[in-house]
Amino acid sequence: MDSFVANGEFPTRSELMRAALHAFLRSRTLPTASSPVVDEQGLIEVPVRLRPEEYAVFETYSRHVANGRPVQDILAEIVRRGEMELKVAEMVARARATVRDAVESRAQVGALRESGQDLERRGVVGR
Numbered sequence: 001m002d003s004f005v006a007n008g009e010f011p012t013r014s015e016l017m018r019a020a021l022h023a024f025l026r027s028r029t030l031p032t033a034s035s036p037v038v039d040e041q042g043l044i045e046v047p048v049r050l051r052p053e054e055y056a057v058f059e060t061y062s063r064h065v066a067n068g069r070p071v072q073d074i075l076a077e078i079v080r081r082g083e084m085e086l087k088v089a090e091m092v093a094r095a096r097a098t099v100r101d102a103v104e105s106r107a108q109v110g111a112l113r114e115s116g117q118d119l120e121r122r123g124v125v126g127r
Contacts, residue, residue: 008117048075 001013010016036044050058058071066074119125 008114043076045072048072 001016004010004016005013010019036046038044055071058074062069062071062074116125
């Protein structure tokens with residue numbers, strides 16, 4: 001552990017331990033994550049938590065406006081329409097790109113810090 005800190009790969013032993021624990025937990029949970037079940041219609045059922053009064057509104061809508069269609073079909077339609085209108089997929093892609101950019105920026109900052117520490121060790125610059 002000390003060699004990782006001495007080489008500048010991690011600023012402290014506790015940072016090294018955090019990174020190792022995070023990598024271990026990620027490696028243990030990713031393979032066990034199950035993929036959702038797809039039914040014969042090619043759909044994935046997703047539980048939705050609603051307050052009783054919210055469900056009552058959708059149930060009333062189902063009876064009086066949607067010709068008795070099941071509430072889950074009405075909710076799925078609302079989600080699909082909202083996805084198209086709000087372009088949720090675009091927002092998710094943008095958010096993922098932002099995260100990727102942040103990871104790259106952190107890597108660049110780490111490389112610069114390491115380069116600076118290397119220059120200090122050589123005596124080229126000092127604090």
